[in-house]
Amino acid sequence: MAGAKFVIAPLREGIHPHGHTTIVQALRLGKALVTTRNASIDDYVTHGQEGLLVKPGDIYGYQKAIIQLSDNLKLRNSCQLNTSRKALDLTYSAYVNRLIKCVREIIQ
DSSP, X not given: OTTOSEEEEOOOOOSSOOOHHHHHHXXXXXXXXXXXXXXXXXXXXXXXXXEEEEOTTOHHHHHHHXXXXXXXXXXXXXXXXXXXXXXGGGSHHHHHHHHHHHHHHHHO
């Protein structure tokens, strides 16, 4: 994954969340993503920001998104910059800081 231009993570919709680890790894590596819309990853990827989202099972949508990220260096670079920024919020330290803030607000 570290040497890839971008990461493709086709996910299946379901009642159980899945794919989060792969998505977060890609974000932490600063990689633009092509992944599945509405597959429990809305908190991680916004279409056009960190990558491109495709409807589940849409083979042609995936093909179009892959070509778009391959051919559009400006878009890919923008997504990579956004993934690097988003990854800062996905560390254990960031999580703990949000948790502490939440607890302090509740206590007050």
